[in-house]
Amino acid sequence: MKEIHFDNEHRRKHFEFFRQMNHPHFSVTANVNITRLLHELKAKGRPFMPTVVWLVSDAANSIPQFRQRIREEKVVEHEAVHPSFAIDTEVSDVFSFCEVKFQKDYQAFLQEAIATIEKTRKDPVFEDQPGRDDYLFLSSLPWVSFTAITHAMRYHPHDSVPRITWGKYFRQNNEVMMPLSVQAHHALVDGRQVGQFFEKVEKLCAAPDNWL
Numbered sequence: 001m002k003e004i005h006f007d008n009e010h011r012r013k014h015f016e017f018f019r020q021m022n023h024p025h026f027s028v029t030a031n032v033n034i035t036r037l038l039h040e041l042k043a044k045g046r047p048f049m050p051t052v053v054w055l056v057s058d059a060a061n062s063i064p065q066f067r068q069r070i071r072e073e074k075v076v077e078h079e080a081v082h083p084s085f086a087i088d089t090e091v092s093d094v095f096s097f098c099e100v101k102f103q104k105d106y107q108a109f110l111q112e113a114i115a116t117i118e119k120t121r122k123d124p125v126f127e128d129q130p131g132r133d134d135y136l137f138l139s140s141l142p143w144v145s146f147t148a149i150t151h152a153m154r155y156h157p158h159d160s161v162p163r164i165t166w167g168k169y170f171r172q173n174n175e176v177m178m179p180l181s182v183q184a185h186h187a188l189v190d191g192r193q194v195g196q197f198f199e200k201v202e203k204l205c206a207a208p209d210n211w212l
Helices: 009-019 035-044 048-061 106-122 191-206
Strands: 002-004 025-033 068-071 074-077 082-087 096-099 135-141 163-167 170-172 175-185
Touching (some): 025 191, 035 048, 035 175, 035 191, 048 082, 048 135, 082 106, 175 191
Parallel strands (some): 082 135, 135 163
Antiparallel strands (some): 002 074, 025 175, 068 074, 082 096, 163 175
């Protein structure tokens, strides 16, 4: 982890402008093509949800701004940020948080994720570790092909952890599309970085043989 200083005057003004807003987050939702990804997952017998968790986490970790967090008057950048994602449980009709350490190696991540999901479903928790902000908050809404989504969150003190959500995939012109939403703190993340995130996701979905 390192501390970030905005030496460029315009960048510093941009940060202060959005940091002072009561609602500093913005969100973008778009449909991504998962045709090739879905085909390869079915062919190899790999689970869909943990794979998407790895995929969006890998895309987010590749962009420095998605790893930056506001801590009072400081900005820090983590070497890696880790998915904390919502799963169903066996003990209640509401979800639980499931945290898995991000690993660049998909197979290693998948093995740990499957074991952690199974354990958490039987013994759920509802809180992330206090004092940590090296998370990505992830969730899925597999019943709805949504076109937009909002998230419950605290704005004061600053919550600068990105939220990423995917929905029910659907067929369109012989392709399989999946709605994907990103919500991020505008003082850290701009439209350019959100665009880079979607480009990375699309690249991973288009060539799953490179990492599956």
